[in-house]
Amino acid sequence: MINSSSDNVKKLNSINRRMFITGSLKFFIMIGIVSRLFFLQIKENKKYLTLSDKNRIREWKLAPVRGEFHDYFGNVIAGNFEAYQLHVIPEQVEDFRYVIYRLKDLLELSDKEFKKVLKKKNEIKPWETLIVSDNLSWQKFSKINNHLYDLNGVKPVISISRNYPFKENFTHLIGYVSQANKDDIETSQAIKKNFVPGLKVGKVGLEKTFEEKLIGTNDIERYEVNAYGRRISQLEFQKGEKGKTLRLTIDTEVQKLANELLKDKAGSICVMDIYTGAVIAMHSSPSFDPNLFVFGISQDDWQLIRNDPMKPLVNKTLQGNYSPGSTIKPIVALSALENGIVNTNFTVQCTGKTEMYGQTYHCWKKKGHGYMSLRNAMKQSCDTYFYEVARKLGVDKLSETAKKFGLGEKVFGDLFDIEKKGLIPNTEWKKNALGKGWLLGETIITGIGQGYIQTTPIQLCLMTAQIANGGYKIYPHIVVDDKVKDQPMDKFTPLYRNSKNIKIVQDAIFGSTNEVMGTSYRSRIDNPKYQFAGKTGTAQVKKITEEERELDLKTFEIPYEQRDHALYVAFGPYKNPRYALSVIVEHGGNGSTTAAPMATKLFKLIIDRHKIRESLRNKKYLEI
Structure with missing residues (x-):
């Protein structure tokens, strides 16, 4: 009887110890969970709110509006116009093959143009922007916008591009712009800061000399997007500054x-x-x-230009x-x-x-x-x-x-x-x-x-x-x-x-x-x-x-x-x-x-x- 009673007491003590240990573990786990929840919701609130917003809100930089060149009498000799572009970010596209062939049909791209787009896609990183077209007609631009529901990851963009109304008359003086390359970005802080896919920068002449004055700053758009990355509504638009307009002494x-x-x-x-x-x-x-x-x-x-025996690429006045x-x-x-x-x-x-x-x-x-x-x-x-x-x-x-x-x-x-x-x-x-x-x-x-x-x-x-x-x-x-x-x-x-x-x-x-x-x-x-x-x-x-x-x-x-x-x-x-x-x-x-x-x-x-x-x-x- 005594042994039986002693065994019962031992079992009871063992059970109590286990319950105490288990209860203590539960208590500390609960304290840990509560502390973590407190940390996440109170201390790290801003961080995770920002991460959440990044999934919900997207920010796009638009190409800055370039400053113009005027002649002495105020005539625009290098100005701007709205260009309609089409961008695609490959990693945001669920079925790239489907989307790119769909765009080929909608834009009526020739086989040569289509191969050029595929070549560009293979040359860039998945998260980089692929410019399918940088100068669409209004009709094609509208057509793309009407089919956006079926084009996940496709982004129609209204950009600003250069126009030279007097064509060859000012070429060697003003120069010209073209798409920014790696060297342009590395050598100019202004270009690096304002870079967006398709950005046009000065390559020669006064366009190059006064790049930092002409380039301007980006417009910034912020949109709310759904789980598929499609735009729901515009939340904010931050207007950039147009580049400086330069007046020349030229008649x-x-x-x-x-x-x-x-x-x-x-x-x-x-x-x-x-x-x-x-x-x-x-x-x-x-x-x-x-x-x-x-x-x-x-x-x-x-x-035609490069092989012309009269050398049109040479600025004979200066060179x-x-x-x-x-x-x-x-x-x-x-x-x-x-x-x-x-x-x-x-x-x-x-x-x-x-x-x-x-x-x-x-x-x-x-x-x-x-x-x-x-x-x-x-x-x-x-x-x-x-x-x-x-x-x-x-x-x-x-x-x-x-x-x-x-x-x-x-x-x-x-x-x-x-x-x-x-x-x-x-x-x-x-x-x-x-x-x-x-x-x-x-x-x-x-x-x-x-x-x-x-x-x-x-x-x-x-x-x-x-x-x-x-x-x-x-x-x-x-x-x-x-x-x-x-x-x-x-x-x-x-x-x-x-x-x-x-x-x-x-x-x-x-x-x-x-x-x-x-x-x-x-x-x-x-x-x-x-x-x-x-x-x-x-x-x-x-x-x-x-x-x-x-x-x-x-x-x-x-x-x-x-x-x-x-x-x-x-x-x-x-x-x-x-x-x-x-x-x-x-x-x-x-x-x-x-x-x-x-x-x-x-x-x-x-x-x-x-x-x-x-x-x-x-x-x-x-x-x-």
Whole structure:
């Protein structure tokens, strides 16, 4: 009995211990559960509410609205339009094969277009956006929206894209935009911050230079979606800022005329205000339609542009290095006057050629010009006279004057990364670059703009502008800054030692255009309102052999690539100068017959539009 009672007590104690342990475990588990629930619902409330909202709420960034380019008169030369796009995120699509074939039918995609979409899909990550089309018609865009119930993961997007209404007229100046690539995103914080699939960014020209000002900021849309990711309602719309609109100094009418004059030719036309440095026109030919690049250029169009022998992809105004030919003669004359090497009475007899140390240097006129003074030598562009002046002057002094007037240096600084400096040679340059001493014969040919000397068309325009304004330094610009007003002439930096020397050169250039025997006499305008002064230039692209010299072939009888370049620089109106220009026609033959006649048409338009330009400029000043 005692043993039985003892066993019962032991069992009871064992049961009590187990119940206590079990109850304690339940208690601690309950405490743990309650604590966890408290932690999740109270402490971590915001975190899980956010995660819940991420499943319920979706955020879309829209492409920012790009700033526009306007010309001086407010005309839109690079604007925007609404483009209808179709995006798909592959990982959000339950049956990608079904959806993509459905889109093929709805959009009526060709087999080539469809394969291109599939190729793009294979090149991206599943969570990245696949752009099925970036420029849908309104009809197709509406059609997609009507079938969204059957297109899980498909997102129709209204985006902003670039438009260039004047097509090829501004291509080399403004540049163009195209879809941002990896390099664009890595090199620009503005692009990285505002990136969305299909974002268009500047690739060349001013579009690239001013990318951070033009790009703007994203619009942001927040939507509530259901379990399948389809939109239920818009919760919020956050408006982004449009990019800055930039106003240029360019006159579209003059720019268009430059394009027309260079049609079917390779070359450049530049026009500049000789006091303000404002660039009125800057055109490189041939050009191309920048709209082709906005949504991705086709292979056929790209091959046509890339393989064109006239090189439309090259901005000849900034990248073209040309021998200046006789357009350098005003600088040679000025340098000789400034350094006291010659005066207006200094004469040289031209017989058609000059013999020196066994080398023959020919004048363009076979039988020679006879006795030439500075003015007549400039007027008739006598090479023999300038051979002698250059010989007496020396290349180093000539180089110094040329650089003062803007040759051999970038005109726009860092504005265009493609701009070239050209080359104004001197004795030190040759020693450092080629490891050889300078030769007298090289000085002689430099005096007529041949040899090592290389200039860009915009440099020649600047050189002419600074001669025209009386020899004062100006700073060319393309973007209008209303805070900067014209400086009075006495505030300008003079580039001369004696102002009389500038006037002598100006008068000589006047004779070249407006007097009988002048090389551009046939292009003159007698009306003082439009009358201009200019200097022709013909730059050889290959050395002329004695046999070719005897044949005396006409330009059309010479193979195109062997023809001389035709150049012309001018300023006007002569009695009260305001504008300077440079014209170059690659392989155009002779400056007097090809380039100079273009200046006649240009000055008529430029001067007719001067009053309109001035009235607008004065109005802007009054508003400041």
